[in-house]
Amino acid sequence: MFIEQGPIRPPSEAASLLIRVTRNCPWNKCAFCSTYKGEQFSRRPVEDVLRDVDTARRIADRVVQLAWEKGFGGRVNAEVVREAGARYGHLYYHVAAWLYYGGKTVFLQDANSLVLKTSDLVRIIGHIRKVFPAVDRITTYARANTAARKTGDELRELREAGLARIHMGMESGADVVLKKVQKGITAADLLEAGRKIRDAGISLCWYIMPGLGGREHSREHALETASVINAANPDFIRFRTLSVLKNTPLYDMMQNGEFTPLDEDEIVEEQRLLIESLQGVTTTIVSDHILNLLQELEGTLPGDRERLLGIIDRYLSLAPHEKANYQLGRRAGVYNCMDDMQNPNKYQFVEGLLEKIGGPGKLKGELSRIRRQFV
Ligand code: SF4
Structure with a gap:
């Protein structure tokens, strides 16, 4: 079974089911962005998107069946997620993880879903809600000028259909x-x-x-x-x-x-x-x-x-050396917040990293290198 999915979603949609309604970005010219460089924009045929939603339903049913087979009473837990991924691959892992996190949110990909005709989007959103009645939040990316071109009535229609954010x-x-x-x-x-x-x-x-x-x-x-x-x-x-x-x-x-x-x-x-x-x-x-x-x-x-x-x-x-320690500790994934510097083990670990890169003087280049890996 196959569902087409795009490369990105917002961090806050990490637990959402991803449904791709367009491919790539119709603008694709922002000077800082490389996400869709070299990729052609296209609208996916609505029927293909609806078929993906139906496929997601079949995968979800299979995952729940697996949860019964494993003796968890149909409850999808971490073990079922792991097993679904190991047996059937990434797509089953994605749907199983979505169910594990509640199965209530869906994100429509890619960069600017509002370029679709409002009636097509309403149809897709309506189908998702019919096939997955437990879904209570459907969200998407949109570009400002595309959203500004929609009328107030069209946006209200999308909200009534179920577009929440x-x-x-x-x-x-x-x-x-x-x-x-x-x-x-x-x-x-x-x-x-x-x-x-x-x-x-x-x-x-x-x-x-x-x-x-x-x-x-x-x-x-x-x-x-x-x-x-x-x-x-x-x-x-x-x-x-x-x-x-x-x-x-x-x-x-x-x-x-x-x-x-x-x-x-x-x-x-x-x-x-x-x-x-x-x-x-x-x-x-x-x-x-x-x-x-x-x-x-x-x-x-x-x-x-x-x-x-x-x-x-x-x-x-913060004193200059403390700032250097915090910057590296944060970028290296050791610290989530400044209070983490109070943990002597973490602090000393980051001091060791600082020494390894050659001290605070070498930090700038190292931080840019680490940051580029995050995008
Ligand atoms: S609109 Fe978004 S996806 Fe498209 S090029 Fe700009 S930043 Fe990248």
Whole structure:
């Protein structure tokens, strides 16, 4: 049995069933992105998508049967997930893991599902809910200008069908930055899309890319991003710190001096300016991407504002050697938060790593290398 799946989904959809409705990205020009480079965009025929949903149902039924055979009363546990993967391969592992985590969420791939006709999307979403009645959250990625082109009625129709959340790469609210990285959208597109989505009752999650303005535009990047967020009040913003990848146009811009990357401290200072500038919003800030130095930077405004700024100030006030230790420990996966440095075993382990790479002076190059592996 086969289901077609795309390469990525948001970190928060790790436990979702992945259903691919389009292939790749219809824009595919962002200077920092290599996800779909060289790949052709296409819409999948609706009938093929519906067939994938039916196949997922058959796989789910087989996994539950396996859970009975193994004496777990049909309950899918970690052992059933392992066994399903070992016996039948990755797809069964994916569906079994989805059932293990509740089997309630579905993510529609790839980069911009709203390019489909609204009636096609409504049909796909309706079919998922019919075939999997326990599903209570269906989400997708969309580009701002595509979402802005949908009418309020179309977005409401999608929400009524069951589209609960749209994940959108905002990256920046500064037009100068959006233009420089060839995002193909403007702050006005973001605002229009954001307002329409929220008015339709669909949850909106914007992805912000700290560092994307480089030294050249860091301040505008922070302030204008905050200003668009203030005007649209998205449900979530998620930080996903920039990592400049080789074989992207942004890497070439960096090589020829048009783009100067920020260091770790400058990125955190930029995040501080952004959070400090958020006013009158009830947005939840999430830092769940591995690329973020301060993963603990999470909370809901306005109540958590001082705590969030306190986390940033705690990091910025660390002594230089402690900062180097934290940066490496975080990037090496030893620390999740600054409190982890209090654990003597972890701290000493990271000291050993620092020594191995040649001390804090060699850290910058090593951190860029590690960060590139995360994308
Ligand atoms: S819209 Fe998204 S997927 Fe497409 S090129 Fe830009 S960042 Fe990459």
